[in-house]
Amino acid sequence: MNTQDSAMDKPAGPRGSVNPEKVLGGLASFAVGSRVCKPVPPPPPPPQEDDTYPSDFSKIAVKVSKAIPRRYDDDGDESASPPVIYVVPRDLAEGRNKDAYEPAAVCIGPLFDQTQRSTEPWRKLERYKWCCVRKLIVNAEAGPGRRGSCWIPDLHTPLLRKCLDRMTDLEPQIRASYYAAEGMLGGSGAAGVVHDGHTLALMMLLDGSFLLHRLLKQGAGRMSLSTAASGGGGGDDDDDDWTQVFGQRGVWGLVARDLLLLKNQIPFFVLRALFKLLIKDGRGADREDVLVQGGLRLFASLRPGGGRRPPAAARSSSSAMKITCRDVHHLLHLFYMSIDISRRPQQEQEQEQEQEQEQEQELWVPCATELEDAGVTFRAKTSTATSFLDVTFHGGVLEIPPLELYDDSEPLFRNLIAFEQTYPHLPAHVTAYAVLMDCLIKTPEDMRLLHKAGVLVSHMNGDRDVATGFFSRACAQARISSGESYLGFVMADVVRYQSARWPRWRAALVRNYLSNPWVVTSLAAAIFLLIMTGLQTFFAVYAYFKPPN
Template sequence: MGSVEINPEEALQIEVGMSSAMITMLESVGLNLDEAWLVSLEQKLEETNWEPWRTDHASIFRVPHHIRDDDAKLYDPKVVSLGPYHRDVDRLLPMNRLKWHSLKKFLSRSTGYALVDYLRLIKVSERRARSAYADDLASIDSNDFVQMMLLDGCFVVETILLWKIGASGLEAVQNPIASSSWILPMVARDMLMLENQLPFFLLQHLFELTFPRHQLDYAKCAVEFFAACTEMDLELPSDGAVKGGFCHLLHLFHSCITPRKDAAEAKSRTKCFSRANKSQTTRVKSIPNATRLSEAGVKFQRKRTRNVLDITFHNGKMEIPQLAVNGHFNTLFRNLIAFEQGYKCASLHVITSYASLMDCIIDTPEDVTLLQKGDIIVSGLGDNQNVALLFNKLCSGVSIDDGDGDLASVFEEANRHYNRKWNQFLAILRRDYFGNPWAAIALMAAILLFVLTSTQTVFSVLAYVRPPGNQPN
């Protein structure tokens, strides 16, 4: 018998008919549903709506468990809580007293506004501030939320001003941030925690009311503060639209290290490389480590630039800006990566792509040593094994897409260079022969023996073809 073909429309009609028949059959056997249960489900559906007041993407959120569980301590503040997520942690409560001192000093700077004016300012912006947080903060009533924003915001502003202007009198003695050398870097570290952020617009408003004539620029002061505390060369974006669009301090920091120079050219090059390799692969996820690339003739050189992410590859040379790997590096980059993972508007996952590239390059302690010789990595962690492990875990639990990022061309060019047959042949020679002095000696002896044998063979053939007695006169 021949098979009967059924077109899609007929198949759909049959499926609908079968579903109707099934419902009719169930009703015929007397299967009744609990009316109260059915009403409760319908009511739940009726109440399920998106929150109409939240019209922008939340930019402050908890680090997802699949990222946090790898090393939770990298995402938890150590000294001070800012915002709602860690406000009740016992070990952070002692700093709350200092927040009141910061508020009092902040109010003393303002000649035209009193406490009530600042409370009203935050009250007016409360909905916008709440919408910056991904979590439902309904458990925090309006007055508590406004008080928290004012206390925490004044603490952040005053901490930066304390670093810039200094302290005097009793404050210089009793304020732990001013009197202890270790607390300020820890506070700066906590101020760059994703879960410890405050809406940037509130900080900006507080600062501008205190300095109405723009004697100081808050964003610029914050960048200088973090540059000093992290030992990184930061540059505030010059674009006014970007400058006014920071979500929080972590976003400001992210914007300062995101590549901006020649961005159009880099994007064009990336698209060109992607089109050229589209038939082979749409995503380049990996490249060999620094040792293997070096064996294939790649030269690693320090790039003189202020942008730590500005890595380039050209004519077999990979240029990488110098990176100081200290005690705060891991925490900072993990939080930047978590921010990129959760905030859709973060620019193209540039930190994640950078971490992915460095994870590929740095696989073993030998790779770290190679980059240290090139003055690319300056480590404060001691053992190179620890440095390699740090980079190997940067992207743990993270979604990575290197195909369209600013570093896509680096992945593609490095792989293209490594996969050339001549470069692979050089890599084999360096790894299997020239890496061991005895193997190198044996190889040279074999080459010499081959040359001598070949020479002897040539002379023997010549002697056979033209014997000595047949030489011309």
């Protein structure tokens, strides 16, 4: 039987039906030349549904739906206002001496737990805070112009209860004033802000009374606290501050330094609330200015500038600055406004116009010695300077207000720069100034040049390299753009002047030929001889062509 007969003997399937096995077998045996096509793999099975995915996705969707950016209002509600007290960002403080951001004598605010407060060297002043509360309450109940001494429970306890209740009422606003997110220094500080209501209220009462006591004493000079706040007559205060901490007579200098640390702050409205409860003179907000005046006097010796001004100088400047209690967020903010508020508005507008043209300029200038070689002259700006930030450049002269550096100047500059780097919508003037000075001072020779010009004087302990790297350490990791720097146009003008040829040639002439009187005398004699020789030659030639009759 042939092949056809054997095929015909097999039963035929239904008409029109196709056997898929035969089709696949034919495709497998189909040859093109000497190559055989491989069978097409079947499609992958559909993924099985994971029972856990829908629940995870629902959590993600809920979290995304609730991620609404918080918007702060300007309706006067302090609980809806943005935070005003921050801690130092980690990237700004890593690899540096963290002591510049830590208190040395007193802890202020909830970023420090009770365990830290009860250890040395902070324990002594923690006890003194209770004395401040007692003194303020006793004087308040004694009446205006009078000073109390004895604690009478029936008389003074109600006022103490009223102060604690007021601090408890302010708890939402107090918590909203602090921002301590992850990635910032004081990881314990992020948790340290979370106190129960009674602990936070007591902490605000103690810290607020301590600060109020200090500001009233400074604002009133040597007058008693109750007399000063009520506008009465004089009288020495019976509280000798230096005796409160035996063995540390200079502790109050450390306290003033500690009160300007970034995270060592409490909201200023806490001081205002205690002032209204404890200072009863019937004049209200008019007398609150004594807090601003006291703050300026307290920090007068720390103000950067040409020498440490006595406290009396701060009293005259406070009236000119027009700083009110409503404008102040905390003591560091008050100090910052005092060194920057004196800038002229017209000058600010001119700088903004210049900055718009210098948006892409690099914030850099050559060092002081290179600028001197290029013909730039450094001059101390004394008579017309409104602040140590008032730097100008005109006609090849870079005028910088005098600045004296002390051992406590570095923590001050670091915290001011950290304040600018964390506080929203704050002009980075101190950062810009530090960047400029860091560019100018690269070697001890640069430091010597600025010292000779009266611009910079170092009273810091240690060798000259300590002062040379002062601004480099202060502004390390600080970020600022040319559009944010009020000195951007000044630095651009300096670079353009340094790149010109004529100032460089003129500087070389002065340096090589006019460096001392003897060289000047020799040059003048040579010029005189050259002129005389020229005149002699002229008359000799003239007489040859036109002899006399």
